[in-house]
Amino acid sequence: MSKKRCVAMLLAGGQGTRLGKLTTRLAKPAVPFGGKYRIIDFTLSNCSNSGIDTVGVLTQYQPYILNSYIGIGSSWDLDRKNGGVSVLPPYMGQKGGEWYRGTANAIYQNMYYIKQYDPEYVLVISGDHIYKMDYSEMLDYHEQRDADATIAVLEVPWNEASRFGIMNTDDEDRIVEFQEKPAEPKTNLASMGIYIFNWKALEKYLTEDEQKPESSNDFGKDIIPAMIEDEKNVFAYSFNGYWKDVGTLQSLWEANMDLLDDDPALILNDPAWKIYSVNPNQPPQYIAPQAKVTRSLVNEGCVVYGDVYRSVLFYGVHVGLGSTIRNSIIMPNVKIGANVTIENAIVESGTVVEDGMTLGSSDGSISLIADGEIVSVPK
């Protein structure tokens, strides 16, 4: 293998427990988003658009859909002769094997993969977040600062800061303290779960961390605090754009609704920063004479006879005559009969909604319709 300047390791093994039945059969990074995408498309597209062509994707929980979706990476131009995308599941070796115990352990178990490219830097990202970011700019910053590690940070509202990993920095953006979900945060700079490491430093810290039986083998809890304690050069890299952890049904719903603004914070059709996805080969959408579609995103293969307001329709969705869809996310190939009302709901792929049904409510909760069941959660 020829040498690579930077190898990306994309953590995609998360279950996404708080997404309930949406993740019964698929991992969180494979959850559909934005009418056309899966969550992982954003990080894979960021890699491709940033010129990073070597990406190891670490899978664990319900990997099949994710594996088949990623394929050889051709949708993101990551089908490369040298590098490209590689799916890295847990494996057995001569001395046995084990599941990934934490984010750091997942990378530790795949150090052989990184070593073959002999990189200067390793970018560690997570397939759970929705954002557009040029990693090459962060890499330039990392080089300019002569850093051992750089962590992307985002200013979050103060009242939410205690939900995040919070960085305390000095005047030069050097991180002097890292607090995981502090009760009383000292700053509102939250970690976005995006790290760049000098490979030699990372290799050392990962190996040392494995020797500590009490370690949770996690970047936020173990690796970063150890580097700060050793007074390594750990810098914060500020990011100002749109970033969302869609880890709950509420945040997933909100992030989809954010796209429906006239000028959304996250632009999906920027020709200079395309978000790639696997194409389902569907004809254009048909909007019937009786239909009314406003403030919505609608994908190819949809056939709409009813009213759709402030909703996101994935490919192959049918909306029957006299039906109304409001404030909802309708995932691929959902068939909605006639005279149906759906409000404030997330409807899982492939659901069939019979004529005349009413789903969801306007009481301020979001309903998830998955596996033939309805679960309500507060908005």
Next chain:
Amino acid sequence: MKKVVGVINLVDEKNTLSELTNHRSFASVPFAGRYRLIDFSLSNLTNAGVNTVAVFTREKYRSLFDHLGSGREWDLDRHQGGLFFQPPADEERRNSGDIQSFYENLSFFKRSLSHYVVVTNGQLVWNVDFDQIIEEHESENADITVVYKPCDDPYTSGSHYNVLYTNDDERVDRLNLGVEPLPGDNVFLNTFLMKSSLLISLVEESIESGKYESINEAIAANLDRYHVHAHHFGGYVTFIDSIESYYRYSMEMLDPNVTQELFYNTGPIYTKVKHESPAKYLESSSVSNSLIANGCTIAGTVENSILFRGIRVGKGAVIKNSIIMQKCEIGEGAVIENVILDKDVSISPNERVTSDELPRVIAKSTVI
């Protein structure tokens, strides 16, 4: 399975779509919101397991070449077989009939080691099951199977159709080339199947004798010698031969029964992927009876129209009975009626671009 190679023969294309075929080949004319005409025949071939396809072209193939690329979208980026793009090899002879293209590519047929050759063209909008035609060819013990459709279009124009006549056994006993069909006439869809070895000998004979300029002439002249079976194609197919008919057939795509048959009942139709976002409808949008492709942002009114990928329709703009191709910009308050806008046309705010009867075509990249 018998090995089959496909040929999409564009050598005898007629540039009858005025502005739409001024700068591109007929086969690469955009259709149905996100396709090019060639996508239909090409997808039909690959859906039948044909993974070696040659495209014979004569001229204006730049946009076609760009569209087909490596053939990846049709699964034709193969080590074994794949897509072969064949422009004329002999400039001197580029104006002779298509027999010359077959002759220049004899080695393609010989090398492919295929049993059968399916030849079709790039202008039919259809979803045909070539597997079924091969089965019928074998069960009929035919030498050549030609595909036809009784003409159900009263508006076909121009004497560049080929009409065939059969006996009671669906065996072709006459093939009239270069005629204007009447409703009910069996129009030969310029699609046929024969053994590769037979095609090779027909082409070699034609060139040696100098008697036939086109492969159709060679078939028509040999109806006594070979068993030429006629396959009646029962599905939806277009006879696009003018801007009017292009417009009329495009508007048929607003009938969900037609799109169901074309896109879902047999195999999928593949095309070049553009990675556009889903279409976005703003608060002020009003869309009815229209086909909308991805990447569109609609703030105005769209009725009985087809919008290709990446079109922006400003607030207060009205589009009626029109076909708007890729990347057009329709300014606020503009009115578009009964027109075809080719790619990249930009209409300034409050402009009116209308036409009373015939669809008016606005050429590529025009700014109004």
